[in-house]
Amino acid sequence: xxxxPAPEAAAHSRPALKPLRHTAxxxxxxxxxxxxxxxxxxxxxxxxxxxxxxxxxENGNVLTPVLFKLPIPSSRAxxxxxxGYVLPDQNGWSRYLHFQSAWLAVLTxxxxxxxxxxxxxxxxxLLPRAEDVSWRALAGSIGGHLRFxxxxxxxxxxxxxxxxxxxxxxxFALGPLVVWTGLAMSPAFTSxxxxxxxxxxxxxxxxxxxxxxxxxxxxxxxxxxxxxxxxGFRSRMRAMITxxxxxxxxxx
Amino acid sequence: MTDLxxxxxxxTGVAAATGIAGLGVGTVLAKNYGLIxxxxxxxxxxxxxxxxxxxxxxxxxxxxxxxxxxxxxAKPLANEMPPLTDEFKTLQAGGFADWRLTIDGMVDRPGxxxxxxxxxxxxxxxxxxLACEEGWSYVAEWTGxxxxxxxxxxxxxxxxxxxxxxxxxPDWWDSIDMSDSLHPQTYLAYGMNGEDLSVGNGGxxxxxxPRQLGYKNVKFITRLTVTDDLKxxxxxxxSASPEGGYSWFAGV
Numbered sequence: 001x002x003x004x005p006a007p008e009a010a011a012h013s014r015p016a017l018k019p020l021r022h023t024a025x026x027x028x029x030x031x032x033x034x035x036x037x038x039x040x041x042x043x044x045x046x047x048x049x050x051x052x053x054x055x056x057x058e059n060g061n062v063l064t065p066v067l068f069k070l071p072i073p074s075s076r077a078x079x080x081x082x083x084g085y086v087l088p089d090q091n092g093w094s095r096y097l098h099f100q101s102a103w104l105a106v107l108t109x110x111x112x113x114x115x116x117x118x119x120x121x122x123x124x125x126l127l128p129r130a131e132d133v134s135w136r137a138l139a140g141s142i143g144g145h146l147r148f149x150x151x152x153x154x155x156x157x158x159x160x161x162x163x164x165x166x167x168x169x170x171x172f173a174l175g176p177l178v179v180w181t182g183l184a185m186s187p188a189f190t191s192x193x194x195x196x197x198x199x200x201x202x203x204x205x206x207x208x209x210x211x212x213x214x215x216x217x218x219x220x221x222x223x224x225x226x227x228x229x230x231x232g233f234r235s236r237m238r239a240m241i242t243x244x245x246x247x248x249x250x251x252x
Numbered sequence: 253m254t255d256l257x258x259x260x261x262x263x264t265g266v267a268a269a270t271g272i273a274g275l276g277v278g279t280v281l282a283k284n285y286g287l288i289x290x291x292x293x294x295x296x297x298x299x300x301x302x303x304x305x306x307x308x309x310x311x312x313x314x315x316x317x318x319x320x321x322x323x324x325x326a327k328p329l330a331n332e333m334p335p336l337t338d339e340f341k342t343l344q345a346g347g348f349a350d351w352r353l354t355i356d357g358m359v360d361r362p363g364x365x366x367x368x369x370x371x372x373x374x375x376x377x378x379x380x381x382l383a384c385e386e387g388w389s390y391v392a393e394w395t396g397x398x399x400x401x402x403x404x405x406x407x408x409x410x411x412x413x414x415x416x417x418x419x420x421x422p423d424w425w426d427s428i429d430m431s432d433s434l435h436p437q438t439y440l441a442y443g444m445n446g447e448d449l450s451v452g453n454g455g456x457x458x459x460x461x462p463r464q465l466g467y468k469n470v471k472f473i474t475r476l477t478v479t480d481d482l483k484x485x486x487x488x489x490x491s492a493s494p495e496g497g498y499s500w501f502a503g504v
Contacts, residue, residue, distance in 0.1 A: 051387040095499060
């Protein structure tokens, strides 16, 4: 009587599949977030043009002193800018786009974060490795970046220390901060949750922090795209689109 | 077909069917509970509907933040506005003695009120923030009669769902749902900081809806129409704002 091969043996007889660099969930949430971020960025810039002045505290308008102002023209005649012209008003569609993109970003972010915790993605891929938790490792990683040392091929399979820290900052600090300060500007939201704006010291403080949080996210975005370019645009894009990668696979 | 891919296919199918069924049930529930805004169509409909539905679910009984007298802004900014109509100027020359507010639609006792009559009704005050969608804000003490009182005098019919309010400027009208109309902080305001409401700030009569942004607080109110169907007004989007590209719901 012929003996059936054990299931393990059958599995071994198939050609070994290379593991995926990024899971389908990471890839899809990454690109949806990228799309939402661009929508928020474009509409956010349009909205700020209608009042490129910033204040601290509860209130501020063209009759009150500013904390600082952006040296750009405005889409409102009431705002003194020093420019002899007024830009066209784009706030209608910008506001619609801003909130629709915000919903997309927040809902996608929640799925990503929930999956990140349950799948071990944060622990395995983003939390600094035990041997990297030292000032020496941090200094080494910063030095490597400053000297523009190209990553070695093995790095295509994992994130370096600075990368992990910046991703964690975006996911757990800047992202929540920009959402919080955005909601703190909503008179409807603050009627239900007044602490959301009172803790920040007022509506205008919320708006100013929102601006700096958004500016930090923009800086992250530019450096992120720059580093992808530097590390090898084609291979990194391919990994984030298809999940696959050329080169040696590292055991996770 | 392997077991694995069959299982995956079944899982995906079940998830998709659940999603579609959920969407259908959700839409019916949302309609029944009044969670769908009049400008729910078009490419921005999803974000606008999520904003309004979240507002309706979270803030039915919440109160806009109120401030101390010491927090009143020294200079309540009067925003730029279109030139006043001849009709307005005539009424202004007469000290607004002939200003009339008409109430019609789904009420038992349609009628007309003079400012004097409105001022003889219970007088209420609130120190709240007016925030513009552009980003600026001020705090003022607003005095007026709660809209709920005027609606009570006129006797709203049980099927009424919205109050449409019209400015003397024919290009400017808006609407709020019954929850906002009956909200204790929703006023027909005729006073600010202890004086008659100035023309620049919307005098002699302005709709004050402090849980929504400035543009929902329409100036120079002359008519209220109680209705169960916003499709009958203008282009059917609930207000002049969506016709000009701005969202109907202005709580964010």
